[in-house]
Amino acid sequence: xxxxxxxxxxxxxxxxxxxxxxxxxxxxxxxxxxxxxxxxxxxxxxxxxxxxxxxxxxxxxxxxxxxxxxxxxxxxxxxxxxxxxxxxxxxxxxxxxxxxxxxxxxxxxxxxxxxxxxxxxxxxxxxxxxxxxxxxxxxxxxxxxxxxxxxxxxxxxxxxxxxxxxxxxxxxx
Amino acid sequence: xxxxxxxxxxxxxxxxxxxxxxxxxxxxxxxxxxxxxxxxxxxxxxxxxxxxxxxxxxxxxxxxxxxxxxxxxxxxxxxxxxxxxxxxxxxxxxxxxxxxxxxxxxxxxxxxxxxxxxxxxxxxxxxxxxxxxxxxxxxxxxxxxxxxxxxxxxxxxxxxxxxxxxxxxxxxxx
Numbered sequence: 001x002x003x004x005x006x007x008x009x010x011x012x013x014x015x016x017x018x019x020x021x022x023x024x025x026x027x028x029x030x031x032x033x034x035x036x037x038x039x040x041x042x043x044x045x046x047x048x049x050x051x052x053x054x055x056x057x058x059x060x061x062x063x064x065x066x067x068x069x070x071x072x073x074x075x076x077x078x079x080x081x082x083x084x085x086x087x088x089x090x091x092x093x094x095x096x097x098x099x100x101x102x103x104x105x106x107x108x109x110x111x112x113x114x115x116x117x118x119x120x121x122x123x124x125x126x127x128x129x130x131x132x133x134x135x136x137x138x139x140x141x142x143x144x145x146x147x148x149x150x151x152x153x154x155x156x157x158x159x160x161x162x163x164x165x166x167x168x169x170x171x172x173x
Numbered sequence: 174x175x176x177x178x179x180x181x182x183x184x185x186x187x188x189x190x191x192x193x194x195x196x197x198x199x200x201x202x203x204x205x206x207x208x209x210x211x212x213x214x215x216x217x218x219x220x221x222x223x224x225x226x227x228x229x230x231x232x233x234x235x236x237x238x239x240x241x242x243x244x245x246x247x248x249x250x251x252x253x254x255x256x257x258x259x260x261x262x263x264x265x266x267x268x269x270x271x272x273x274x275x276x277x278x279x280x281x282x283x284x285x286x287x288x289x290x291x292x293x294x295x296x297x298x299x300x301x302x303x304x305x306x307x308x309x310x311x312x313x314x315x316x317x318x319x320x321x322x323x324x325x326x327x328x329x330x331x332x333x334x335x336x337x338x339x340x341x342x343x344x345x346x347x
Contacts, residue, residue, distance in 0.1 A: 090316050092337040122331055124323035128346075132339045 042078035047085025281306035
């Protein structure tokens with residue numbers, strides 16, 4: 001006795017919309033697959049985690065395997081904002097400006113405990129976590145994080161990118 | 174070698190006091206040698222004269238640092254500390270002067286050492302010491318609009334003064 005609402009559509013419309021949904025889903029998968037292997041990071045490097053960032057970018061650990069090797073030194077050309085190190089209140093406006101200059105789609109990685117939560121800093125200077133300033137997609141713990149942790153973080157971000165919807169036209173466009 | 178220079182400095186500064194070159198009754202007894210550094214405890218008014226003697230007569234050509242110490246509950250509350258280094262004698266001298274919380278004023282050494290300008294700005298940021306004679310005491314490590322002096326002992330360590338408003342769901346502490 002359940003009351004199911006049956007949409008009244010002309011014959012052939014259901015098949016059409018199903019086909020469209022199928023194509024749209026496959027399109028998201030395809031675009032997601034392409035995007036997850038072409039992460040162009042912008043390193044916003046402020047502190048000692050930079051050493052670990054260099055280690056993970058260079059030959060032994062090689063983030064090029066994930067398509068995330070080539071840092072773009074203009075935020076306008078990058079997809080992934082890697083915040084590597086402590087961000088102070090004085091730097092926060094710069095971080096926000098860099099984030100706002102990046103084009104959609106964009107992702108943010110908090111690299112190390114300082115960017116994640118302020119780490120061991122609780123004082124007048126340090127921002128206790130960059131998620132207070134910009135939305136963060138992936139947090140990498142560690143002081144500094146081991147390269148394996150960073151690679152794990154990049155792979156988790158890739159999974160996230162692959163799962164996302166990738167609209168061709170966004171609400172702003 | 175250091176001890177001999179220290180003796181000469183101490184007798185020279187004592188002589189200056191007798192001759193009235195520094196204001197009488199303001200220079201206190203020197204605190205002696207600590208960790209190989211001659212420590213002189215002076216009145217704020219005597220610091221500029223002592224620094225001039227050190228620079229011009231004893232070759233203390235490097236201005237190392239100026240900072241302050243906050244002693245809550247002690248009167249006067251702040252102790253301003255200067256460090257000098259002599260490349261000729263390879264020794265260091267520390268000058269100390271106590272200033273009250275009500276008027277935390279110390280003389281600026283910018284006429285003697287250009288490098289003092291930035292360090293005095295930092296000390297002004299962190300402790301609120303006013304260096305008389307330094308015309309540019311804008312914030313150097315802090316930012317415009319910051320209220321208070323974070324290295325004073327009564328500044329709460331968890332207080333935040335963000336420049337960017339926090340995103341929704343986050344509250345600032347303090």
